[in-house]
Amino acid sequence: MIRRLPEHLVNRIAAGEVVEKPASALKELVENALDAGATRIAVRLGEGGTRLIEVSDDGCGMTPEEIALALERHATSKLPDDAIELVETLGFRGEALPSIASVARVTIESRPRGAEGWRRVVDNGALAGEGPAAIPPGTRVTVEALFERVPARRKFLRSARAEYAGCLDVVKRLAMARPEVGFTIEHDGRRTLTVPAGEDRPARVAALTDRALVENSVAIDHLRGEVRLGGVAGLPTFNRGVADHQFLFVNGRPVRDRVLIGAVRAAYQDMLARDRHPVVALFIDMPSVAVDVNVHPAKTEVRFQDPGLVRGLIVGGLRAALDAVGHRSVQRPSAGALGAWRQEELAPAAPSPGVSGWGAPQRTGFQPSFLPRGVDSTRLFEAAAQYQPAARAEPAEALPPSRIAHPLGVARGQVAATYIVAEAEDGLVLVDQHAAHERLVLERMRAALASGPAAAQALLLPEVVELDEPGCDRLEARAAELAEMGLDLERFGPKAMLVRATPALLGRSDVRALVADLADELAAYDEALSLKERLDHVAATMACHGSVRAGRILSVAEMNALLREMEVTPHSGQCNHGRPTWVKLSMGDVEKLFGRK
Numbered sequence: 250m251i252r253r254l255p256e257h258l259v260n261r262i263a264a265g266e267v268v269e270k271p272a273s274a275l276k277e278l279v280e281n282a283l284d285a286g287a288t289r290i291a292v293r294l295g296e297g298g299t300r301l302i303e304v305s306d307d308g309c310g311m312t313p314e315e316i317a318l319a320l321e322r323h324a325t326s327k328l329p330d331d332a333i334e335l336v337e338t339l340g341f342r343g344e345a346l347p348s349i350a351s352v353a354r355v356t357i358e359s360r361p362r363g364a365e366g367w368r369r370v371v372d373n374g375a376l377a378g379e380g381p382a383a384i385p386p387g388t389r390v391t392v393e394a395l396f397e398r399v400p401a402r403r404k405f406l407r408s409a410r411a412e413y414a415g416c417l418d419v420v421k422r423l424a425m426a427r428p429e430v431g432f433t434i435e436h437d438g439r440r441t442l443t444v445p446a447g448e449d450r451p452a453r454v455a456a457l458t459d460r461a462l463v464e465n466s467v468a469i470d471h472l473r474g475e476v477r478l479g480g481v482a483g484l485p486t487f488n489r490g491v492a493d494h495q496f497l498f499v500n501g502r503p504v505r506d507r508v509l510i511g512a513v514r515a516a517y518q519d520m521l522a523r524d525r526h527p528v529v530a531l532f533i534d535m536p537s538v539a540v541d542v543n544v545h546p547a548k549t550e551v552r553f554q555d556p557g558l559v560r561g562l563i564v565g566g567l568r569a570a571l572d573a574v575g576h577r578s579v580q581r582p583s584a585g586a587l588g589a590w591r592q593e594e595l596a597p598a599a600p601s602p603g604v605s606g607w608g609a610p611q612r613t614g615f616q617p618s619f620l621p622r623g624v625d626s627t628r629l630f631e632a633a634a635q636y637q638p639a640a641r642a643e644p645a646e647a648l649p650p651s652r653i654a655h656p657l658g659v660a661r662g663q664v665a666a667t668y669i670v671a672e673a674e675d676g677l678v679l680v681d682q683h684a685a686h687e688r689l690v691l692e693r694m695r696a697a698l699a700s701g702p703a704a705a706q707a708l709l710l711p712e713v714v715e716l717d718e719p720g721c722d723r724l725e726a727r728a729a730e731l732a733e734m735g736l737d738l739e740r741f742g743p744k745a746m747l748v749r750a751t752p753a754l755l756g757r758s759d760v761r762a763l764v765a766d767l768a769d770e771l772a773a774y775d776e777a778l779s780l781k782e783r784l785d786h787v788a789a790t791m792a793c794h795g796s797v798r799a800g801r802i803l804s805v806a807e808m809n810a811l812l813r814e815m816e817v818t819p820h821s822g823q824c825n826h827g828r829p830t831w832v833k834l835s836m837g838d839v840e841k842l843f844g845r846k
């Protein structure tokens with residue numbers, strides 16, 4: 250039997266798509282406030298939005314009749330002439346409020362300018378009361394007991410802390426899209442975010458990402474045809490371990506779009522390691538007919554009429570801006586010439602005591618054969634391209650006889666302050682000094698941790714590191730485990746951590762960057778897993794910060810010491826991210842390259 254579903258069931262089904270978690274309900278409410286022309290929006294949350302979500306605005310407000318209509322399905326004021334392809338508001342489907350009201354207790358209080366206020370309460374789809382309300386002009390929507398009658402959904406709610414992080418992210422993205430609007434968030438009675446009305450875009454982006462972005466970014470303003478790309482792009486050196494710090498907007502709408510994400514990745518490709526991500530806030534504006542916003546119930550995806558144009562605009566715009574500040578992207582060399590660079594198996598090293606217990610950490614397996622094309626070959630070429638300014642060489646003496654015992658050869662010089670050039674008996678070796686050293690630090694750290702807590706080095710002055718609140722929450726929750734690894738930190742106010750000691754093995758390192766990266770890293774973890782179980786990742790993140798940076802000039806003695814240590818350290822052939830740390834070009838191949846063979 251085919252039957253028409255009753256309205257409350259239809260709403261609940263729609264809610265399945267639109268209201269996935271507290272953050273998605275919050276997103277709809279804030280969007281409505283923006284569409285209503287609000288200049289100030291105040292958000293109150295209880296227990297990460299699972300207990301309470303309240304959004305107050307000073308927008309146009311609704312009459313009692315409009316409030317009732319707003320709670321009905323497919324009732325919207327935003328498509329006056331049926332032209333969905335011309336939609337300029339954030340909402341247009343007319344289903345957010347009825348969907349939310351079908352899975353929670355929703356109170357709408359609203360008052361248009363020059364009229365009285367009215368309240369309507371709907372509890373899981375049923376009218377639960379209405380009457381006059383004393384509120385200032387504008388609208389206040391309160392959502393309580395979300396999913397209380399939908400146990401299947403309730404079960405999937407994460408901890409209040411995690412849901413709060415989702416809510417904060419949603420507000421940040423909308424606040425970034427609309428710098429002229431003021432926003433506040435209060436969570437469990439505490440003010441956690443304030444951005445004033447009337448800000449300009451750069452100030453707003455910096456306030457919501459990282460104040461340090463101001464000095465570490467370039468402004469983008471690029472026009473191609475009728476499409477404009479604006480915003481800020483972080484310098485490649487200001488990279489992060491996760492892609493969460495990418496804020497993308499199309500016609501003022503925050504989106505997560507594969508075309509855009511792929512284009513950003515492509516633009517930075519030659520300037521960043523594969524597992525590092527840039528910080529960007531990019532705003533694309535185009536005629537609304539050139540983009541379809543009606544492709545996703547939560548309206549977070551869009552479809553471009555001409556994805557190639559958009560991609561080209563982003564790649565071209567970002568590259569031009571970054572090139573202008575001296576981060577030249579690099580031409581790719583011919584694949585044929587580079588195919589000859591290879592990595593060979595070193596004679597198996599005797600594992601140092603205490604190391605064996607950690608097992609093999611490789612993620613991609615040892616690759617003795619030809620180099621994969623792509624990033625690695627680019628790195629080689631980058632070295633060649635930058636050869637002149639930074640190259641240094643030692644006078645060529647006769648090789649000491651010991652070279653035969655050294656599979657990685659004897660250091661001959663350094664290129665681009667990043668790669669060590671060594672001469673082995675059977676060929677030419679190039680070593681990525683940062684990747685190689687990082688691996689050595691990680692292996693030392695593993696060995697140290699195998700025999701109890703790692704040594705900590707107290708900082709002369711404890712350092713205060715400012716982070717966003719969810720980041721601090723995560724670090725605080727894991728403080729005991731981090732202490733075991735030698736990182737001693739504690740909470741220092743809502744949005745800062747106080748670092749007292751860092752792992753001794755890391756030597757001097759940038760504490761702020763280390764702690765920010767760890768906070769990102771922890772965000773990816775299941776709360777049930779201990780850091781020990783994730784040791785590889787956490788230790789690797791730490792090791793990265795304790796390693797010789799690309800760009801540091803090394804003495805010949807330092808280079809040789811690094812080569813010798815690599816030869817006796819297990820797994821030293823690839824860095825902690827699975828890329829090779831060194832490659833070799835055999836003498837035979839060198840001869841081929843020059844047509845001598």
Ligand SMILES: Nc1ncnc2c1ncn2[C@@H]1O[C@H](COP(=O)(O)OP(=O)(O)OP(=O)(O)O)[C@@H](O)[C@H]1O
Pocket residue numbers: 277281282285306308309310311319320324325326327339340341342343344345346347387388
């Ligand atoms: N904060 C508010 N201030 C003024 N009017 C509002 C507010 N929130 C909702 N409305 C009115 O209620 C209507 C229904 O809102 P609802 O969010 O359900 O749908 P929508 O925003 O039109 O579309 P979408 O489902 O895409 O969000 C809106 O079209 C608007 O007229």
Ligand SMILES: [Mg+2]
Pocket residue numbers: 277280281339340341345346
């Ligand atoms: Mg809406």
